Amino acid sequence: MDWASIFIHDTTWAFASEILLRCMVMYIMIILFLRLTGKRGVRQLSIFEVAIILALGSIAGDPMFTEDIPLIQAVIVMSVIIIMYRMTTWLMMKYQWFEDLLEGKPIYIVEAGVLVIEEIKKGKMSHDEFFAEMRQQGVEHLGQVRTGLLETDGKFSVLFFSDDDVKPGLPLFPKNCSIVKQVKAEQLYACIYCGQVQSLSKATQPCPRCTFSQWAEAIDGQRIT
Ligand SMILES: [Zn+2]
Known part of the structure; x- marks a missing residue:
């Protein structure tokens, strides 16, 4: 087994420091993103919100260490999701049937x-x-x-x-x-x-x-x- 390949592969010091920067930017983005959803915490997530959080995991995680994903793409994706999320919650507030459809009824x-x-x-x-x-x-x-x-x-x-x-x-x-x-x-x-x-x-x-x-x-x- 080639341990060097498993752990290091072709990682250079330059890319390692790039990862550091990418992680810091994405970390700030995630916190900003979660603040913009307007949620107070994650204790009460509906199915629909869990779906968004799951999608966020990949959107936020991949650019942290994938060389050919520029951060601007992640920022665009997250902005689009946030706008759609806000529109959806607005529609849910306005139309009861839409809320029932997405969140179910008690x-x-x-x-x-x-x-x-x-x-x-x-x-x-x-x-x-x-x-x-x-x-x-x-x-x-x-x-x-x-x-x-x-x-x-x-x-x-x-x-x-x-x-x-x-x-x-x-x-x-x-x-x-x-x-x-x-x-x-x-x-x-x-x-x-x-x-x-x-x-x-x-x-x-x-x-x-x-x-x-x-x-x-x-x-x-x-x-x-
Ligand atoms: Zn019975």
């Missing part, structure tokens, strides 16, 4: 303590992901949740029932959520697929909402805040 995942079946069947997020998101917001069981909204950036917004209105619901922490084998008469059970709560005559009874037939004991603890 989706109601939980309504009145149960999962919205049509939405979870579309598979935008797995059960585990929903439940993990809700656990991170301090939700112990679905009966505490009045509304759960999946935002377009993948975050979860939760509205809770007031303490008096908390209903029995599907436990979201794994230890409390084991599939029952035998049912007790007075116990309420929650469908582990959709959160439907009811009493059962047998453990393999199909759920009337989703036809799934695995149940866990429902819990009705209030939220501790």
Whole structure:
């Protein structure tokens, strides 16, 4: 193996110092570019913005060390992208349908303590992901949740029932959520697929909402805040 070729190839001191300069210019360009998008940070990126960031990676990276790409070309490309980005966000602000097209709509995942079946069947997020998101917001069981909204950036917004209105619901922490084998008469059970709560005559009874037939004991603890 030719180590000199892998590490150095035909790099000259002159080109190495050119890389230094190219990197410094592009670094300033990237920061300028990100400032011009008007974003405050990268925590809440929609799919459409991630696409732009990915494109930026290549636009900004290649001129740093590619001898035959003059920096002016990168500057032109970045300027065009910035103008298009600003036009797109302007159009999104002006026309709701355009925003929905690019960013998607927030989706109601939980309504009145149960999962919205049509939405979870579309598979935008797995059960585990929903439940993990809700656990991170301090939700112990679905009966505490009045509304759960999946935002377009993948975050979860939760509205809770007031303490008096908390209903029995599907436990979201794994230890409390084991599939029952035998049912007790007075116990309420929650469908582990959709959160439907009811009493059962047998453990393999199909759920009337989703036809799934695995149940866990429902819990009705209030939220501790
Ligand atoms: Zn169900």
